[in-house]
Amino acid sequence: MKHKISFILNNEKITHEVESNKTLLSVLREDFDFTGAKEGCGMGECGACTVLVNGQPINSCMMLAVDIEGKEVLTIEGLSRGDVLDDLQISFIENGALQCGYCTPGMIMSAKALLNENPTPTEEDVKHAISGNLCRCTGYQKIVKAIMVVADKNNNQ
């Protein structure tokens, strides 16, 4: 059955019809071509599909699209403004925090949520915040560093 829902997607007001059984991930990818969120497992276990809903990081593979009615969704595509990248995106590049890039959008969104909530986290906070985001390439050390570089910058402001 189709439902009409209204929500904000990457700062834009949207009204859209969705099937009741479709996940947010599949609607983002298939209907809006926001393919930055990836499906790594479809079971809420890898974090590759992480987007922010009302500022909270969620596994979009586990959320039904109908449930975003009235909410605000931010995907990796909405994080940069044009070609101006978010501090986290820049830091990931500068600190070698990505390799294949498949976990990267989800990883950055989880980090973004953390920094929104707590601009000056400790390394332990960072590890905890990304512990639901699997990365098979980097060994995480450079990811933690990239996030801490932004956190330290916040600390000094």
Next chain:
Amino acid sequence: MKYVGKSIDRVDGVKKVTGDLKYVDDLKLSKMLYAAVKRSPHAHALIKNIDVSKALELEGVKAIKTGKDVPQRAGLYLEDKYFMAVDRARYIGEAVAVVAAITQEIAFEAVKLIEVEYEVIPAVTNALDALKADAPLIHPQLEEYYHASIFHPVPGTNISNHYKLRKGNIEKGFEEADFVYEYNFYVPHVQHVPIENHSAIAQMDRDGSLTVWASCQSPYAVRQALSVAFNIPLNKLRVLSPAVGGGFGSKAGTTLEGVIIPLAMELRGHPIKLTFSREDEFVNAFVRQGLHSKFKTGVNKNGKIIAIKNQYVWDGGAFNEYGVNISKAAGFAAVGPYDVEHIWADSYCVYTNHPVGGPYRGFGMSEIHYGIEQNMDIIADKLGIDPVEFRRINAQKEGGRTATDSYITNCGFLECIDNAADAIDFNKVETPSGKYKLRGKGFAGGMKAPSMPTNVASSAIVRLNEDGTVYLMSSAQDIGQGSDTVLIQMAAETLSINPDKFTIKTGDTDHTPYEWQTVASRITYCAGNAVVKACEDAKGQLLDLASIKLGFHKDDLMLEDGYVKAKFYPEKKVAIGDLALGLTMPDGSGVHGPIIGRGSFIPPNTMNFDLETGLGVNPVAFWTYGAQGVDIELDTDTGEIKVLRVSSSFDVGQVVNPILLEGQLEGAIVQSLGTALFEELMLKDGKPVNNSFVDYKIPTADDMPEMIIIPVENPEKTGPYGARGVAEPAMIPTAPAIANAIYSMTGVRIATMPLTPERVKKALKENKETGRTYFGVDSDYEFHIK
């Protein structure tokens, strides 16, 4: 050097952090159809009948194909693989039929309606059982299969390859030895777990040309395999690999591409997409083969190892087209990075009714070193010699010999050993964090060569633009390891043009030049050499033109910062961009035309080994050596292990990009840590029981140790700027080093991976109760082939 050796940012960084990079599953093509696969629920069964009629009636279903539609076998080294089971299913999960439908949901629905009639036959679910004389044969027609001449399938058995190494005189070695020890080890199946599941799209046009988009490491190898299997000429077959979300070997060769091509051949003009679920990925992409290993070691009182006799039995699964080469690679490196006079090694790749074994980062080296490096530690302990010192005594060194009796001319292993031991203060006792906790250190070495055929080729093309920017073209695939960036750095260095002026194009067999495969840690070396040659070719052309323009002899010209300059009169110069399309003479006439540099490379002088003895002067392009130390804490109450620090030192020849190099080593350490502590693809009677992230855990940020990386730069004579490969070697020592650390703290030796809390706890308990110290593998095996 200006650009080689510098931590420049990854050239694919922005595309990846913005989510803009399109991986195969992100592609949407017009008229696209979606595929789903019917899979065998039996480990070994004859297929009696497949009824697709009900599935075909489902609205939205466009076509269904079964194994009968692709009866041709394929394979890289041994043609034993069916893309879909034809009359026999050989593992649980093997494809038996495939559906194309207008939506993914309909395709899944249709699969359920396919009815397959099987006759279940006895399965072989242990590689050692597979070797028994009365074992059911998984490939009864093995003797008819085509294979490369360096492999030895044994017809009438389940052995797909038997590699023999016979160096020196083993009996004499054991006679001379003061002590002889025997130990067994076992490494179970694990999976690569790239975060991107495999995905492919195939489209055949009415003119017979086939385009395949695949998340694959090796577009040219895929093109070749598909061309043979489907009888499509190479010029009508285009393979594109737009991006790869991690491979680690699982995306080498072909996996799912061949399943959808029969659909594409019928449904002309429709792209057909198949993407694995995570559950599929665990079972139907390659898995890392299980390994039973056995060592008999003769050693002298002074710590010199004289003789090693070992057996490796690889659980290769249902198809061994790729796995046979892993068993060969293991034979070459039979005793690891140690110089041993008498060696007798047998490495068998064996068919079982398990998922298909294939290349996984390390290509057999992680698995054999789990045994080799524990064996070293046990013997050091028996002799009362410090484990690091024992390795130094036996290390391969310049002037020594490898297992295949090649002369060693270039080897930084000793330096790596010292670095790794120092960085972790190997002999310093650390304080555990609490009651019931023990803290200890472990050490291991490792070596690896690019395990590739001796004559595999690479090529590169460089095209200059009139504004001084450059296109670099290669089919080396950046699967995350950073090859796009590294190749640009080498090109930038050779042409003395800033890396930010380069664009690299890869992954399109119609347009980017030949590259055998992105595997074997060979890209920096092989593709790097091709790139340097292409740039030298372009450089030669530039100097010719500049010589005319500036009136200096070629030898007196140089490239610098985008210009050709006279060496002694640097103010006399011409911009490279001004020569890119050829030289314009004062009278308006033109000379030469566009500058295109071309580079081809094959590793020099690598030659086949002797088929009887396994010996060879130069069977591999180079060896990469390294060592690691670990500092761990064990909770004796729970059996849980926390890896606190890892030091890693590898002789990389020349660091091309420090931050990317660290990334490779750190990633490898954590991957290896996962296999040491908790990863195992559990197969119960051939049935995978933990093929999801709920049940199969890989390391998370919480598992990450502190990592200390110390590169050694002992230049590779034939390497580009002296570089050699390292992405896989770095995976080798972590796991045995952890096992060695457990021993050093507890006196308990656990010979089976992974070191789960349950396994460790059980061993500690038994040790306390009975004093038992060695927890070997149950099976004891010995067999001989005529």
